[in-house]
Amino acid sequence: MKAEMTPAAIALLLLLAALLVHDATARGKNKRLLVVEIAVFALGGTLIVFPEIARRLAHLVGIGRGVDFVLYPLVIWLVRESLLSRQRRYEDDRRMTELVRALAIRNATHRVAWESTNVARESDHLADLGERLRDGRYS
Amino acid sequence: MKRLAILMPAFDEGERLTRTLAELAGVSKSCGISVSITVILVDDASDTPVDFALAAKTLHDVHLVFARHVLNLGQGAALETARRLALSLDPSFDAFVTMDADGQHAPADVLALADSIFQGADIALGDRFGGASNTPASRRLLLHLARAFERWTTGLRLSDAHNGLRGFSRRAMEQMRLRQNRMAHATEITHWVARHLSSRGTAPKLTVVEVPVSIRYTEASLAKGQRATGALAILADLVRAFFFGDQREAR
Numbered sequence: 001m002k003a004e005m006t007p008a009a010i011a012l013l014l015l016l017a018a019l020l021v022h023d024a025t026a027r028g029k030n031k032r033l034l035v036v037e038i039a040v041f042a043l044g045g046t047l048i049v050f051p052e053i054a055r056r057l058a059h060l061v062g063i064g065r066g067v068d069f070v071l072y073p074l075v076i077w078l079v080r081e082s083l084l085s086r087q088r089r090y091e092d093d094r095r096m097t098e099l100v101r102a103l104a105i106r107n108a109t110h111r112v113a114w115e116s117t118n119v120a121r122e123s124d125h126l127a128d129l130g131e132r133l134r135d136g137r138y139s
Numbered sequence: 140m141k142r143l144a145i146l147m148p149a150f151d152e153g154e155r156l157t158r159t160l161a162e163l164a165g166v167s168k169s170c171g172i173s174v175s176i177t178v179i180l181v182d183d184a185s186d187t188p189v190d191f192a193l194a195a196k197t198l199h200d201v202h203l204v205f206a207r208h209v210l211n212l213g214q215g216a217a218l219e220t221a222r223r224l225a226l227s228l229d230p231s232f233d234a235f236v237t238m239d240a241d242g243q244h245a246p247a248d249v250l251a252l253a254d255s256i257f258q259g260a261d262i263a264l265g266d267r268f269g270g271a272s273n274t275p276a277s278r279r280l281l282l283h284l285a286r287a288f289e290r291w292t293t294g295l296r297l298s299d300a301h302n303g304l305r306g307f308s309r310r311a312m313e314q315m316r317l318r319q320n321r322m323a324h325a326t327e328i329t330h331w332v333a334r335h336l337s338s339r340g341t342a343p344k345l346t347v348v349e350v351p352v353s354i355r356y357t358e359a360s361l362a363k364g365q366r367a368t369g370a371l372a373i374l375a376d377l378v379r380a381f382f383f384g385d386q387r388e389a390r
Contacts, residue, residue, distance in 0.1 A: 097212055
């Protein structure tokens with residue numbers, strides 16, 4: 001099998017190398033993720049340099065082009081990933097709403113108006129508001 | 140004495156809120172001792188926070204419960220916070236009315252809705268086309284489209300689909316939990332109402348009435364209010380909830 005170093009292949013390889021250098025220097029301590037990245041990039045690089053591999057695999061399963069053999073699963077995976085992340089964001093929004101609401105209710109203040117004289121009193125305890133309104137002390 | 144809770148979400152209303160509260164205080168005087176009014180005000184993280192002391196002073200002899208979201212969540216979320224606050228008080232209120240803070244809604248209409256609830260209705264919906272509202276033509280068109288959408292999706296024939304003035308009885312309020320944080324809560328409420336018009340299982344049938352109200356449109360309220368593109372955002376929110384919302388919760 002012959003290596004096909006077209007200008008496009010060289011550009012893509014340079015991009016992979018640049019990304020790898022950037023991540024290796026910038027990521028810091030997470031070595032495990034870097035190892036995964038190197039493995040995935042190595043596979044991708046091989047497919048770029050030897051397109052014949054993808055081509056043969058594609059023909060084997062009845063797909064026209066080698067590139068499509070790589071792209072189809074990639075697109076499916078990306079769509080799924082996008083849906084899952086939307087769902088996660090929706091759930092996170094719901095959680096945040098409950099958090100903000102709980103905080104608001106916990107910190108709620110109230111003032112009971114004393115109708116006859118218009119004297120306002122403040123209290124921090126919401127629990128006794130209902131009681132006061134009920135026994136009519138302030139209304 | 141009947142007890143009325145007014146649920147009022149507020150976001151960046153400033154002067155308009157103060158005027159609305161002052162009007163409420165004025166109306167409260169006129170209805171004397173027959174109704175005790177409590178405003179449940181929820182500040183949805185306004186850029187200039189609502190001044191609690193000023194609000195309390197403005198309200199005179201109207202009781203005030205005040206809560207503030209630390210992050211802006213939207214009108215639906217603020218309404219839900221107000222609802223839970225209102226229900227957390229014991230004994231609870233006899234009627235609950237939702238009202239906008241920007242001065243669009245007349246306090247007299249709030250009392251009219253409350254009265255329908257006191258008379259035994261579970262849900263009282265404001266109908267701006269029945270009252271003396273100066274609804275602009277563009278808004279009118281949008282509302283009729285919304286109404287058609289509601290009728291198509293729920294089979295519910297309402298005169299005014301998306302009016303912020305709504306009254307609820309205690310049992311209706313206890314059942315109605317809002318999950319739509321932003322403007323789609325209006326559609327959520329209509330759908331909820333439609334589902335409870337007939338008795339389902341053990342849940343009792345709820346009665347609905349429409350009450351004519353006068354909405355006052357001003358330049359400020361129109362500028363801040365819903366735009367036509369808002370309808371698309373609402374649809375997007377509804378679709379999101381349909382696909383990602385917890386189906387067990389939604390029933």
